Amino acid sequence: MLAFSGGGDELAFAAGFPGGALAVGLDPLSAVFLLPVAVLTAACGVYSLAYFPAADHPREAPRLRVSFGLSSAGLIVVLLARHSLVFLAGWEVMAIAAFFAVTAEDRDREVREAGFLYLVSTRASALCLLALFALHSAATGSFGLTPIGVGVVAPGIQSALFVLALVGFGLKAGLVPLHVWLPPAHAAAPTHVSALLSGVLIKSGIYGIVRVVSLLPDARPWWGEALLVAGVVSAVLGVAYALAQHDVKRLLAYHSVENIGIIAIGLGVALICRSTGRLDTAALALGGALLHVVNHALFKGLLFLGAGAVIQRTGTRSLDALGGIAAAMPATAIFFLVGAVAIVGLPPLNGFVSELLIYSGLLRVVASGAGEVWLLAALSAPALALVGGLALACFAKVVGSVFLGAPRHRSVSRGKDAPAAMLAPMAALACLCAAIGVVPFAFAPALAAASAVALRAPLASLDAPFAAISIVSLAALALCAAVGLALRARLARAPLEAAGTWDCGYAEPSARMQYSASSFAEPLVRVFSFALLPSVYSPRLTPIFPGPAAFHSEVVDAALDRILMPVVRAFADFARRLRVLQQGSVHAYLLYVWLALIALLAVTGATE
């Protein structure tokens, strides 16, 4: 409570370590990130009791529980660390424990491959962070993560620190094209782990970027511009890829890429405004980004838990095999619908509030018209609108093909809803989504305090229309309830007739004739085919009475095969050439040592 209201506390204990006392601390910025960790860890923990009971998984469950708890604990250490060694230790615990949580069901080949990809990228991220903190402590002479004074570190070094943070933390957060590990890992992990991974673990990357930038005194405008562009690319490509997925968990994972992009847009605007001295606008955009961090944890957690309930019930993750589940699982359907409306950013839920703040930041930069940077903002706002429209199409597809219509799957036609241990966490998350959407002003002071820390400036409050948002949300809810009740009363009196769905005169419609999720997304996938490169396998029907044929289409992520693998391969080739130097002969190594010594002497002699 103290931290939310702008206070803070620090705790240091002297250990026999190089680099001074190991310090942990809590300030408003850490508090904003800690809140969703606490909520989501608890929700997923309760959920796992019914979703992944130890009785059914005697081999995996103990390991999964330990690694689940450890990764959450590591994340908390990361958020509280005020010393780079503490930060790195927490980071490693989180990353490695999350690997074991992701690969809980490692009898599956797909799971092992996803786990390996995750491990590689988290190692790459850790390497960047090692370089980042080494450079930081070399430049400041301390391991402490405290704000650097003006004039202590050269601007070039600060830019290098920013770039290292962007790459290292961007890998964890899943900014395009560094997101490749994210969809397979989320698809492979048990669903409550996916929820935690997507809801809070990848936010450690966002926290890292915000924290490192808050330490640096002189933000350059291009930092913000780079972050803004990375955010727009991630948001648009993330949601476009999501639209093309057939697997519900992969789809949700790509939406995490999209939402990380939206958060990065907010951070980018905030950085641009901070570097040009417009702190009010910076606080607005940053407040939006931070609120989106919290919001995304809530609604993405909710969506994963809802999807998990469906997966447990039907045993499939394929959208095209599901349908009509709302009849069998009405409560799950309502909670999932709440999550879907929230993630699309629609009023009256929480996603709308944070997206409105980020839009406000963008539009203010446009309205102020200063410099040339307004043009970047003017192009980003419509991109954000496009992302909103695509997300709407995507979640209409998910809700429609999983929960609505007629069942395409035999196992869903009857039975009970998910058990209470799974429904209760979903209900809690849905209520929080609604609370932030309807009374956003209650959360404003915490956001303002956190923004003040990140912007290194005193800030009283956010200049945002929270009251108006509240009025619009409440009006929407009240009017919908009133009209709905009136319609219900009217229908109670009307002659109500039940019939089959009108299929334009076709005699025997079947559930398999429904519009499938892939067909629903097809027009938009076609529009974005330049980026998605869909592979379509369509049969050729030549004779007059063609035999049975199958149509199949899929979109494979191009970033791994076309961008990252060539880089890795080039590096591997380079390393292979270096192998000539390493022949295992002691004489040659002595020669290298001698040459290195000469070189060092030459260098030190030249500099003195």
Added chain:
Amino acid sequence: MTLVDFAAALVIPLLFPPLMLGVITRTKARIAGRRGPPLLQPYYDLARLLRKGVVRSRTTSWVFLAGPVVGMVTALLAASLVPIGARGALVSFPGDLVAFAYLLGLGRFFTIAAALDTGSAFEGMGASREAAFSCLAEPAAFFALIVLVKLSGSYSLGSMLGPDLAELWARGAPSLGLATVSLFIVLLAENSRIPFDDPTTHLELTMIHEVMVLDHSGPPFALILYGAAVKLFAYGLLLVRIATPFHVDAAALGIGVALAELLVLAIVVGVVESVMARLQLLRVPSLLVGASLLGAFGVMLLVG
């Protein structure tokens, strides 16, 4: 805001919109050489539908009824954010243009969900097209509004479209002209008019909006028709205000002028529908991307 303004802002969005549909139908009939139904026919239709019984598909759930309700409520709320003439809107705050777009988005989400709830292949097809086309129309609308944001230096509809609009035209006429054209295309697309969709077509395979509501009947269908009229009204209000930036000082006269302009817009839409054929569905995305590009050019022209 005076009492007259307040009453007008409350009552006009409730009562006026179906008249625009009547004018469009009458215009099309006249151009085709027919007399056409009475101007007030949409009101009669609504009254008739409200009295009728309902046929519901056995596949559907509560979402099927939520679609019409949310669609109508969100259209009304969106309309209440747009100022009538240069007078203030019922609700105005910085960023309300985003709320305008997202409220209509909420309505669209539930309309699509209601269509998918029937499990019909045809309605799924319509829903898919609606989702795709309005998603491409969204950036076009934002580009047009951003031209106004840049020129007016504010981002609430009330001050963007306020009394100073004429002065903004003097400073950025080319950009505002492009924005107006782009917004007109968005209006046609979002309200399912020709060349995007033909509201009077009889072939389900070629429909967009009409096919999404095939299974609705009686009072819920009345809500859908009414909601569609309010949505046309909301977009129309935005468009005519940008296109005709005059400032009329007297409250009642200003509102009267705005409503007259809306009727002229309805005639224009009717003429467009009479003289154009609908586009091939595969070509629709190109037209919408074209509208976005027009808006983007409008923004570019403001550089410097």
